Amino acid sequence: MAHGAGGKASRRLVDGLLAPLLYRQSDPVEGDRLADAARVLVGGAPIAITTDSFVVTPLAFPGGSIGELAVNGTVNDLAVGGARPVALVTTLVLEAGLPTATLVAELRAMRQAARDAGVAIVGGDTKVVEHGKVDRLYISTTGIGHPLPGVTLGARSVRPGDRVLLSGPIGDHGITILLARGELDLEADLRSDTRSVFPMVEALAAAAGPSLRWMRDPTRGGVATSLNELALDSGLGIHISEEAIPVRDEVRGACELLGLDPLHIANEGQFLAVLGAEAADRALEAIHAVPGGDSVVIIGEVREEPRAAVLAGSRYGGTRIVDMLVGDPLPRIC
């Protein structure tokens, strides 16, 4: 069960099982295959392609629903892979007995999200399975995109001195879902942040050009997991400032009450980027000008040490390692 939560277990499943069993040296891909999106050469030209599946409970929650997540999730994987999202195909697995109204609502949500993101849904499939075999509805989406010119991303091009950028406040989606499940009797005025990050990414790529080194969307497992992946893939130390990380009051309150760390909570409308220090100011300015980009901020920088680890520091000099999640974030009382 821990394997779906993002973080160490998920990564091991992909690295340790999928990769060796499925990938071959001779495959027509270019670049780093463990990234969010792969680049396939079709007739010699690269096309970005990625896939993901969505199994959230409850199906609908403040700020969105599974349909929106399914579209934006794949759109964002393409975006942070450095590509303009173009089209999606989708598979819906339905539990027998799912009310038609629910299905229609989700299809409408997908249509609207696709429109908002500027992508076409060009194909799809459905399967109905026995009652109890899936939890109402699972959606999978596969997307293709056009690589942005002049953008080459990879953890290996990250250097000490590079800056770490975060698009906006963290934890909104994960806490919204936790509260929407109703098991903890907590109420707050919070919404999922699900949206396409492509407009911000496009602005960033245009402003930073070759100074843009790496991007990721911190979904399951949160910012902590994405930055740890960067640290492991680059072998460098990622230093972030506790005070710089934007967190809404309500997310903070819920995390304090439940003993959770906002850095481990899922986001569905944010992205992280690493870029050369020389491009930081103009990158911030460019993203700020995009609707929804007003909270963009530099949260830290890359250094040599501690190798392959993420360190968070506070103004008074206290530091702590930020580790990857093991399984789902669990509320605690101790």
Add this chain to the structure above:
Amino acid sequence: MKFVDEFRDSELITRARDEIRRLADPARHYRLMEVCGGHTHAIYRFGLKDVLPSNLELIHGPGCPVCVLPMGRIDDGLELAGRPDVIFAAFGDMMRVPGAHGSPLEHKARGVDVRIVYSPTDALKLARSNPGRHVMFFAIGFETTAPSTALTLMRARAEGIGNFSVFCNHVTIIPAIRAILDSPDMRLDGFIGPGHVSTVIGCRPYEWIARTEGKPIVVSGFEPLDLLQSIVMLLRQLRDGRAEVENQYQRVVPWEGNRAALAAMAEVFELRPYFEWRGLGFISQSALRLREEYARWDAERVFSVAGVRVTDPKAAQCGEVLKGVLKPAQCKLFGKECTPEHPVGALMVSSEGSCAAYYNYEHRKTAGQLRILTPA
């Protein structure tokens, strides 16, 4: 956040840090124990060790109710959870604690009805809304948490709710501190006293530590400024040659404790003659069980419980780390066979266990030997 942010103020933390540096005698090596697991977690979470001088050592105490729970108790609880009519309810802290046949979460993945609750009253609510099932609340915690369990049981009794029981693992803090002081390998200069336990029991129960054992103890809050101020107060006592009980956490801890909470505990619980603490062995009068009047809600009496005793693997040095004799990294299994992903002992599972806290927040600051997963 009010009453939180002020106590995380960087300027003031720096001031407290400087005062500590001024007070700490360079010719001395100070060993202060923070008893409570919540303090251990806070120390690592806020990076307070970076702020303290090198001749001031913080030793982690056994105040982690998950860490001191013997594996056999978890196995007993999970065995009851396996019955089709039972809903096993527990705090999130318990969910990854390994039993002999897996953790509660692993049982859940196999189809056992395991639910995470934030409050014992949530467990009682589950019982009300599931009249055909039996809800068993697996209770853990020191005196901070026991009154809430007690009040919940009083409510269950008043409402005549029959499909609810408590598997009680509440333990008390004073015997744990006594066990530390009685331990021959222990040399301590003073204690950072548990903050939230003290909201219930007050500060009087610690007086023997100062009077008989001659060690200063300062009851402390959990924010960085609270802990640093408590250390200042301890250093002042040590400088002056005093040994007293002081209350740093006055905004929350009443010297006399919470009478209503103590009364609720006395109404529902009695002391067990003895109880096994993981790593510390059997300690008399150190744990609570339900009184006869509440037998109907006592899971150990409602169901027949195997009472399994499970000893820890010999290689695991949980006991010594729990007592502060060993540092987490000194345990032979630390970071190798025992990590947060596959914990051998509870100190690695509970987020306030010293091994987990050290592993998650600290040890890689200096480790240069990590395997790097870059593709070739």
Add this chain to the structure above:
Amino acid sequence: MCLAIPGRIVELVSDPVPLALVEVTGVRRRVDLGLLHDDMPKVGDWVLIHVGFAMSRISEEQAAEQMRMIAMLGEDEAAMEEVRGYGLEGREP
């Protein structure tokens, strides 16, 4: 054992057990006041919350007093150094 958070009482609910709606920076939860029946808090009071129960009232005066004490840390020492700096020690009054 010890995760307890300060929250402000925004509403009192008294049936059948004493409860309060408590807010922690915008997050609200119903909290049981049964352990504070000797000294019932009012709307606007701050309480310490642990496992859905209010454990204690938070004293604003004590908190302010504590902040004052911390802010003064090192000032005694600073005052002493200043006096020493005047070279007044060992002089005849």
